[in-house]
Amino acid sequence: MTSIGTGYDLSASTYSPDGRIFQVEYANKAVENSGTAIGLRVKDGVVLAVEKFVHSKLLVPGANRRVQTVDRHIGMATAGLLADGRSVSNRARDECANIRNSFREQPTVKYISDRLALYAQMYTLYSSVRPFGISTILAGVDKTGPSLYVVEPSGVCLGYHGAAIGKGRQLAKTELEKLKLSELTTREAAMEAARIIYLVHDDNKEKEFELEMSWVCSETNGLHVPVPADLLAEAERKAKEALENFE
């Protein structure tokens, strides 16, 4: 942390002499501390999966969701500060409502991602605000087909076939690269997503976690919904099996 004590990290409106904005980099640290979230864009749909840490046994199962529905056909998963994720999802819903009310059509994932990126970028410009401490994966199926985008704290927005954010993103990315994403079905992708989340989970550091998974595909009539309980259970079972064979 060479940045500490230099004075260049006090505000998002100040560059360091070598052209970095430390507040944005710190925001990325907040993302790295959170459980992994991955998104897969496949032949006929998209899948989102999140490794959600359960930090207390007193929590109701399923509480503090990290996968959210933005519009009928768009879902998003966040890694980083949970509350920032909620705020950004509300913004995304407003953007969708705006499109629907102006043009009477379903917004594309690309458009909403771009708007969220502009929104995130605005929080890198002023000393009075802090950048969002989250990376967001937006996934959905629209008139252009399945799409998957990631919005980062810096305001960067990029489209992917497979995306991973959060603690285990490096390992998850190498696993995603092994897959032939454009040939998988959404069902197969759900199985792979569960396997990857179980694989990247580090038992030594965080014991308990919940697997959160949602998808958009023809099976869901193009709606963003949680993966059905039976499929989720099967995916988890197979993921655990694969993990045992792996070790």
Next chain:
Amino acid sequence: MDHFPANWGRPRNDAIDLYATHLLHPRPNNRAKDAFADSVQRTQQPIVTGTSVLAIKFKDGIMMAADNLASYGSLARFKDVQRLQAFGDYTVIGASGDMSDFQFIQRLLDDIAVAEIAAQDGHDLGPVEIHEYMSQVMYGRRSKLDPLWNSLIIGGFKDGKRFLSYVDLLGTTYTASTIATGYGGYIAQPLLRKAVEGYEDVLTAEQARKILEDSMRVLFYRDARSLNKYQLATITAAGVQISDSLHLETSWDFAEGIRGYGAQTQ
């Protein structure tokens, strides 16, 4: 000080530059005065209108009927308008009155449907909730002296209960086992009451369909703003089903025997 650089060096308002020789972007201090700023007019009458909607309870749920006509005054302007709209998995809304206001209502409902999906709280809106929402919207708008010019019938089936209610432009609400809006309130309602009241738990879907078809036929004979093309909505435990457009069989033989007006002298 004018803080908008686009205004600098330009006429302050259109009165100075009558023929608009300068491109003037509207800005807070030079935009045209609203011609209606001092007197605002709200909706005084509906423009493109739909006529009656009929709805009855039957053994398995609710059945509704409305024709496909949207009139422009007395002109039969649009003959392919759907006036029965499914909302979610449990509810159908039928609208008579101003069709543009109905389209606006559909937008409102679509927005709350998306908000409801986004909430992901395991609850969804049934006919009771939609009726309550619509009654608040309609009453709210009439209290602003800017009513949505509709009579709405909300029919639904959820959690084993059927529900049928009415909301209109004044915010009036009621529930009943037969409801008819518009002209149907005069012509069809007595027929429906006679056929349905007391038999709500006996009538089969086929009988209910027959009752509505007969009432729609009478309405087509009597109501000059109606059409012989209509749709039926059935809401049961199985969900919502809205039929394709149906054709009313009518017979006008009796017209020959009518005396007292028209071309014939005797």
